[in-house]
Amino acid sequence: MKARAMIWGKILMVVAGCLLLLTGAPAAEDQPKEVLLGGITALSGPAAPWGIGMQNTWQMAVDDINNGGWWWQKKGFTVDGQKYNWKLTVYDHAFDAAKAVSAANRLISRDGVKYIFAFDGGMIKAFQPISERAKVLTVAYASPGKDYINPQNFYTWMYGVDCIAAVIFYPWLEKNTAYKRIAILEPDHWTGHTTAEASRFGISKTQLEIVFDEYFPPDTTDFYPILTRIIKTKPDLIDIGNVDPAARALFVKQAREMGFKGPMYLITPDIANLKSVAGWENCEGLYFLPYEIELTPGQKHIEKVYIERYGEENWIGSLAYLLWDFAFWLTQAIEEAGSFDTTAVCNHLEKMKLKSVFGEPAYFAGQGYYGINRMPLYPYNVCQVQKGQLVQVITGAYADYLK
C-alpha cells in the first residue's frame, strides 16, 4: 500500500511539473523585440491541406517582413524607436468549435497575442465573443458573412476574399455573352453556403436566371447523380465557386464525362491540380478567378519561395496569393500608427492605401454592404480557357458595390 501511495505521489509530482511547465511557457517578455502573431486554422482533419498551406504562407510573409523580403525593404518594423520582429504561433482547431475557443483563449490570455489570423467563419464566430472583448484584431480568412463582419465587431477584418467577385463576374457575363441559365452548386458547409449567397447576390444584379441552386455533402467524390440532375435543368454555366480543390477537379472531369460542354465558374483555382485530374482539354471554357496569365512579380515571388521551401507537393495554388497581403498591411499600419494598440491600428487600416500582390490601387471598403469598411478591394481579374489558352476576359475590375 505504501509503495503504491509513493508512486502516486511521484505521478502527481510529474503532473504538477507539467503544469508548471505550462505556466512557465509564455516567455515572450524575455525577448522584447519579438511580437507574437497568432494563427488559428485547421492543421489536422480533412481541411488540413488548406490549414497547413495557410500556416506555410503566413510564415513566409512574416519571414519576409522580418528579413526585408519582397517589397518590405527593411528588417522588421519599428514602433517608438524600438525594432520588432514578428513571431508566428499557429494553433489547430480541427474544425471543432471547442478547440477554436481553446486556441483563442490560449493565444489571447496566455500568450498575450493582439493580432490573430483565423480560418473559417464558423470557427471565428465561436471565438469572436472572446476576441472582440479583448480587443484583439482578428483577420478572418473566411467567406464574407454579415453575421460576423459588422460594426458591432469592430476588430474583425476580412482578407481579400474572392467569392465577392461574383458581383463583377455576373454583370460582365450578362453584357458580353449570351448565357442565361446559371446553376449554382456548393458544398454543404459554412463556406459553401456563404459563397452561394455571394453568387446569388451577384446574379440578383442582372437578368440572369438561376436554374439550379443546391448543396452537396462535402465529402462527395461521385458527382454523377447530382450532375444528372443539373444537366436536366439545361444550364448555360455552372458556378462551383468555392468547392474544395480535390472535389472541384473531380467535378469538372465528371461533368465532361456526362456530356456537359458549357463553361464553369470557379475561384482560387489550383490549375496544376485541374490539369492533372480533369485534364486540360476538359477545362476548356472554364472561368477562373483570380488568375492572371502573367503573374505579378509578387505572385511569382510567392510561388517560387513556397515551392522552394515546402515542395511542389504542398503548393496550394493561387490561394497563397490571397493569404499573403494582410501581414504586410498590418505591419505597415502598426508602424504608421506608431502603436500596438489595436483600436489605433484598426482606425489607421481603414484609411490606409494598400499594396497588394494583385495590383493597385487597393483599399478597404464594404461600408455599403457591411456598414463598416472591413473588406479589402483590389483589381480583380477573370480569365477563361479558350482553345487551350488562358485568355484574360476581365482586367482590373473592382467590386464597387461594396463602397
Place this chain on the structure above:
Amino acid sequence: MTQLELQKVSKFFGGLAAISRLDLQVQQGEIIGLIGPNGAGKTTTFNVITGELRPNEGEVIFEGQDITGLRPHQVATLGIVRTYQLVTLFPGYTALKNVLVGLHLGARIGFAEAILNSRSHQRKELHLYRQAQEILNFFNLQAVADEPAENLPHGLQRKLGVAIALAARPKMLLLDEPLTGMNPNEVLEMIATIRRIRDRNGITVVVVEHNMRAVMALCERIVVINFGVRIAEGAPQDIQANKQVVEAYLGSDSHAA
C-alpha cells in the same frame, strides 16, 4: 399438487426434434430426477421451462399460469431458478458478491435512494448483506466469502452456483448436473444440502444428472427421456428395473456403473 406441468412441448432445431411432445408433471415439494443419455433433450427441457428457448409447440404451466414464452428474468421472478451444466458464476466477484447478486429479486432498492444513499438504503444494504451471509453459512462457504469465485476449487464453485440460485428465493430449483466433477465426499455433502434445501424451505427440486448412483439416492421420482421423448417414469427402484430404460440407456452408458 402439481406445481409445474409441460404439455406436449416440442422444440426443433433446424428440423431435428430436441424434444418432441414431451409431457411432464412436477409435484410441489418433491425432488425429481430427469435422466437420459447425452443429447436426450434434458438441458433443452430446462431451457424451455426457464424461457431461454421458446418451444415450437406445447405449453408450460407453472402454478396454474401459462408461462410459455416468458423471458428468463420473468420466469425467475415467478419462482423458477436454474443452475447451469458448466459452472456458471460471476467469476470476478467474491463468493459473497455472487450471492448478493442472487438476492436481486428480494432487494427492492430504488434508483434515487441508491444515488442519495439514504439511511433506509444503508439499512437495506446491511440487511441484504446479512442474508447473503446466512446463505453462505447454509452452504458452509463462509470461509471463502471474500475469495474471488474464479479462484475457488471446482466443488465449491458448484456449491456457490446453487447458493446463488437459492438466493433468488425460488419456489422451484432446476439443477443442471450439480454433481459433475465432484469427489465422492463432495457428492454426499451436496446431496445432503439439496435435501436440506427442500426440507427447510419446501422448495421443489428438479435435477438433471449423469451420476446414476447419486440420482437414485437423491430423487424420489425419476423421469427418463431419450431422443426428446419420455420413455419411463417412476420411483428409482422401478426405473432401475425397467427394461426399456436399461436397453436405451443404462446398458450402454458407462455412468451407470
Place this chain on the structure above:
Amino acid sequence: MTRVRPDPDRQGKFLGEMKAQQKSRLYFLGLFVLLGLVPLVLRSEYYLHVLIAMFYHVIYATTYRFILRTGQFHFGAHAFVGIGAYASVLLVMRAGWSFWLAMPAAGLIAAFFAVLIGYPTLRLKGIYFAIITWGFGDTLRFIYMRFKEPFGGPLGIFAIPGPNPITIPGLITIDFSQKTHFYFLALALMIVTLYILHRMEQSRFGLIFGAIREGDRLARAVGINIMNYKVLAFAVCSGLGAMAGSFYAHYTYYISPLDFSVLLTIYLAIYTVVGGQERYAGVIVGTVVLMLAGEVFAGYSHYQLLMYSGFLIVILLFLPGGLISLPGLLTRVGSRAEEKEGEKFRNDPA
C-alpha cells in the same frame, strides 16, 4: 483444508468497508475544495478555460466509460451531447426558458432518446449498437443541417445567451460575465455527475451492472431484467452527458453541427482506453493527461492525432489496464516474490 482462515467479523468488516468509502470520500472532498480555490489563485482566463474544458470533458468521458462498462460499444456519445446542446439552446432562445430549467430538461430529452434507441438495440451485441448509435448521431447532424428553422442549418446558432444570473439579494450576484462563474458551474456539474456515477457504481446497481458483464445468462436466471438495467445506464449516462453539452453551448455561445461529429466519441474512446477503463479514476486520468498533453503540444497539433493514436496503440498492446494500472504494476515489480507466494496458494487444490 488449507483455505480455512480465521472467520472475520463479517458485520464489522462491512462497516469497515463503509468507513473506507467515507475516507475516500474525504479525499475527494479535499480535491474538490482545492479545485474550488483555484480561481482565487489563478486569474488567467486561459488556465480557467483549460480547466473548464477539462471538467466537461471529464463528464463526457466518465459517462461514456460507464456505458462501455455495461458491455456495449457505444459509438454515438456525440449524438447525445448534441441533443443536450441543441435542446437547451432552443428552449432558452425560442421558448424563453431559464437556463436552469433548460439544462435538466435537455438532460431528460437526451435520456428519453436514449431509451427510445436503447430498447430495440441494446439486446444485440456491441457492433450493431455501435452502428445504430453512430448512425443516429449522423442523422441528427443531418437534421440540424437541413432544418435552418429552428436548428440554424450549417451555420449553426450563435449569440447564445449565457446562463441566467443568480442573485442572492444583498449577498452575491453571479451573472456569468466572468470565466470564474463558469468555472464554478462546470466544477459543480462535474462533481454532481461524478457523485451520481460513483453511487451508481458503488451501490447495488453497480453490482448488477458488473454481474451482467460477468455472466449475463446467470444474471437473467436469477431474475435480473438485463434490458432494463442496460437502458437505465444508457439513459442516465446520456442524460448527464447531455447536460454537459448544454453547459458547453451556453459557455461557448456558439454551436454548429460540426461540433457534434463522431470525432468527439473517438476522442472519448481514446481517453477511456489510455486512462484505463477498469476503474473510474482511470478515465479521469486519461482525459486530464491527454488534454494537458494537447495543450502543452498545441503548437504541434498536426501531429496531435498521430500522437494520440500512437499512444492508444502502445497502451493497448503494452498496458491493457491503461495509465491507471501503472502504479500498481510498478509496485508489483517490487513485490513480485510475495505475489508468487500468493499464486502458489491459489493454485493449491483444496
Place this chain on the structure above:
Amino acid sequence: MEITELIQITVNAISIGAIYALLALGLTLLFGIMDILFFAHGAMYMLGAYAAYYLCTKLGLNYFVALPIGVILIGLIGVVMEKGLFRPIRNDHVAIIFLAIGLNWFLESTGFVVFGLRPKPVASVFTGQAHFFGATISWERAVVVLIGLLAVLALYFFLMKTRWGLGMRAFAEDPLTAELQGISNDTVCSLGFLIGCGLAALAGLLVAPIFILTPTMGSHAVLISLLVIGLGGLGSIPGALISAFIIGIIESFGTSYLGADITWGMIFIFVIIFLIIRPTGIMGVVRE
C-alpha cells in the same frame, strides 16, 4: 427523354453500388470470419489508392501490373499487422475495435506526413465514355463495376469451393471443430487479414483513377462501408452486396430527384429505422 434519364440514373446507381460493395466486402469478410470490426479497413483502402499512385505515376508501371502488386503488398501489411498487433489481444473484442480505430487514425495522420498535402491524381487507364440508350458511363467506371463483380465472384468461389475457404467458413461457425479438422486458428486469422486487407487495397487501387487521393479518403469510406454492412447484416457477403446496391439506388435516385443535400440524411434515417425494426440487417443471423 424520361427513359434515357431513368437509364442514366440506374447506371449511376449500379456504379455507386459496385464501388460500395467493393468497399464493404473486405470489412464484412473479416467480421464474418473473425467477428471483429476492422476499422483500419479505411486506411488500407487509402494505402491501396496511394499504392496505385506510387506504382503507376511514380514508377511508371502498367496499371494492370500495379494492381496485383498493390493488392498483395497491402495484404501482406495486413498479415504483419495481424501477427504483430492483433494476435496478442485477439480475444478482447472491444480492445480490437479500439486498436483498429487507433491504427486507422495513425495511418491517416502518417499519410499527411508521408504523402504530402496535395490531393494526388492517378491517370486514367481507360478514357472515353460508353453510350447506350442515351445513358453515359465512362469506361473506367464500367471496368470498376466489372472487376468489382469479378472480385465478389472470386471470393464467393474461394469460400465455397476451396479447402481454405471451407476452412474459414468452418472456423466462423465453430472454431473448435475447425481446429479439429486441422485448420488452425492462426492460419485462418492471417488468411482473413490477407484477404480482407487485400480486398480493401483492391477497392483503393480500382477507384484511384476515378477519384482523387487524400489521406482522409479512408475514414469516409470505412464509415460508408459500416453503414453498408450494418444494413446488409454483419458478416454476410450477399447481404453486403444487396445493401450496397440498395444504398446505391437510394443515393442515385434520391440525388437525381430530390437533391444531394437531403439524400444522405435519408439514407441514414432509412438504415437506422430499418435496423431498429430489424436489428440483424437484411441477411444477418441473430447474435444476442
